[in-house]
Amino acid sequence: MCKFVSLGTVPLSCDLQREAVINMTNVTASGVGSVGVTYSAFSGWADRPTEFAPMLEGELTCDIAVVGGGYAGMAAALRLAERGADVVLLESGFCGWGGSSRNAGYLSNALAGDPQLLNTLYARRLPSLVRYADKAARFTEELIGRLALDCDYEPTGNVIAAVSPGQLRRTRRNAEILKGAGADVEFVEGDSFGLPKAFLGGVFERAGGLLNPGKFAFGLREVLLASGVRVHERTAVRAVEPDTSGVVVSVPGGRVRADRVVLATNAYSRDLPFAPRRMVTPIWTSLVETEPVAPERLAAAGWTRRIGIVTPHTILENYRPTPHGTIMFGTRRLRTAPGALGAREPDAAVVADLVRGFHERFPSLGDVAPQRAWGGWVAMTPSLLPVAGEATKNVFYAIGCNGHGLAQSPYLGTLLADRLAGERMHDDLAAVWRARPRFAPNLFSAPALNAAWAVDRIADRLHSRRA
Numbered sequence: 001m002c003k004f005v006s007l008g009t010v011p012l013s014c015d016l017q018r019e020a021v022i023n024m025t026n027v028t029a030s031g032v033g034s035v036g037v038t039y040s041a042f043s044g045w046a047d048r049p050t051e052f053a054p055m056l057e058g059e060l061t062c063d064i065a066v067v068g069g070g071y072a073g074m075a076a077a078l079r080l081a082e083r084g085a086d087v088v089l090l091e092s093g094f095c096g097w098g099g100s101s102r103n104a105g106y107l108s109n110a111l112a113g114d115p116q117l118l119n120t121l122y123a124r125r126l127p128s129l130v131r132y133a134d135k136a137a138r139f140t141e142e143l144i145g146r147l148a149l150d151c152d153y154e155p156t157g158n159v160i161a162a163v164s165p166g167q168l169r170r171t172r173r174n175a176e177i178l179k180g181a182g183a184d185v186e187f188v189e190g191d192s193f194g195l196p197k198a199f200l201g202g203v204f205e206r207a208g209g210l211l212n213p214g215k216f217a218f219g220l221r222e223v224l225l226a227s228g229v230r231v232h233e234r235t236a237v238r239a240v241e242p243d244t245s246g247v248v249v250s251v252p253g254g255r256v257r258a259d260r261v262v263l264a265t266n267a268y269s270r271d272l273p274f275a276p277r278r279m280v281t282p283i284w285t286s287l288v289e290t291e292p293v294a295p296e297r298l299a300a301a302g303w304t305r306r307i308g309i310v311t312p313h314t315i316l317e318n319y320r321p322t323p324h325g326t327i328m329f330g331t332r333r334l335r336t337a338p339g340a341l342g343a344r345e346p347d348a349a350v351v352a353d354l355v356r357g358f359h360e361r362f363p364s365l366g367d368v369a370p371q372r373a374w375g376g377w378v379a380m381t382p383s384l385l386p387v388a389g390e391a392t393k394n395v396f397y398a399i400g401c402n403g404h405g406l407a408q409s410p411y412l413g414t415l416l417a418d419r420l421a422g423e424r425m426h427d428d429l430a431a432v433w434r435a436r437p438r439f440a441p442n443l444f445s446a447p448a449l450n451a452a453w454a455v456d457r458i459a460d461r462l463h464s465r466r467a
Helices: 015-023 072-081 117-123 126-146 165-180 213-226 266-271 295-300 348-361 405-420 429-434 445-466
Strands: 057-068 087-089 158-162 185-189 200-205 230-232 238-242 246-251 256-265 279-289 309-312 315-319 327-331 368-378 387-391 395-399
Touching: 057 072, 057 246, 072 087, 072 213, 072 395, 072 405, 087 256, 117 126, 117 165, 126 405, 126 429, 158 165, 165 185, 165 200, 165 445, 213 405, 256 405, 266 279, 266 368, 266 395, 279 348, 315 348, 327 348, 348 368, 387 405, 387 429, 395 405, 405 429
Parallel strands: 057 087, 057 256, 087 230, 158 309, 256 395
Antiparallel strands: 158 200, 185 200, 238 246, 246 256, 279 327, 279 368, 309 315, 315 327, 387 395
């Protein structure tokens, strides 16, 4: 699943201008089923704001400076302000500009990575990690209600659904592992559970559901702007330097002197010289939305339960209905970021492959046309787990993504805020805390991602021949 948080080290004015140009352009993609798709360098969920918080000019002092205006940064700033701290939040675009408003909208209580792999790597930690993921989904669900965020939330749960007998056996084992670790899941059969005909069954995650992440991100932004937090948008951070009196955060128009700093920069951490080295690898994930589909056609395809579907491929596929009658799908094929991150439209070949996959999973909807495509940056950590810690003296970080940031980032930002406000470390924060900011080498290279996609397609072809 694709949930991301944003911040860059260079001003985004050029990116925002580029969005306007790309959003007005109707591009004909190469490949089967992708003709006439409108490619966007922003989100398909919501329009970007037209008014912004002021750029920072001059010098400020505060208790805590938050760098990054995605889910984690906004949640951390709000919590710190509630606890009485004087908070400044700096965002190089506008709050919610990145993956926070671009993802697929799955509020999931799952961890990233295959449960069997996680059980092998983190057998002793798995129960605490499962508890963290479950409480994160429930926290974000409660946050929606507490802040009265209108984001089309539907508490449907989600299902990791198999498309082959081999995947079905694996999901049955995964359900047993997760239940043994305390997860609120159950194994379900596809036909009796209301899944489309191509999906044989899998792991039903009871907590969470589906929402509009654009409305969620910008609703959170409205609450933030109305709070006591001093927010500065279109303000790129160039340096974060601890000194004898705290930390100095430098921006083009001035600087902030803070006692402590929170880095909530997710995928964009890779481009920050002051973030821990190798902490994340940014991965570009694409989404496609179809034209409206009549409910009776979905029912005829076997999709009688309104629920988000994720497959257990090496690189997952995701399919979900939207409140306005369309189907959204994505991931499946990923791209790396050899250069600086910024505004970007999806790759035409990736969109064509996504559309091909949609028609393979839903053959009775082969005439349903794709209409729009967009994407965003996912932060992948070497461990596939969320992480938090102290990068250097008085500079803290919180990365809760790996494709699950919609649920986990607000919770992780809040947990870190409570810790900085003087509370003892919460057990859930301890579950993902890194005593030292050291990270393994990047495993998500372009050749590795291409190989994973090829393995998935070979497996699909073998299954189709046997069917």
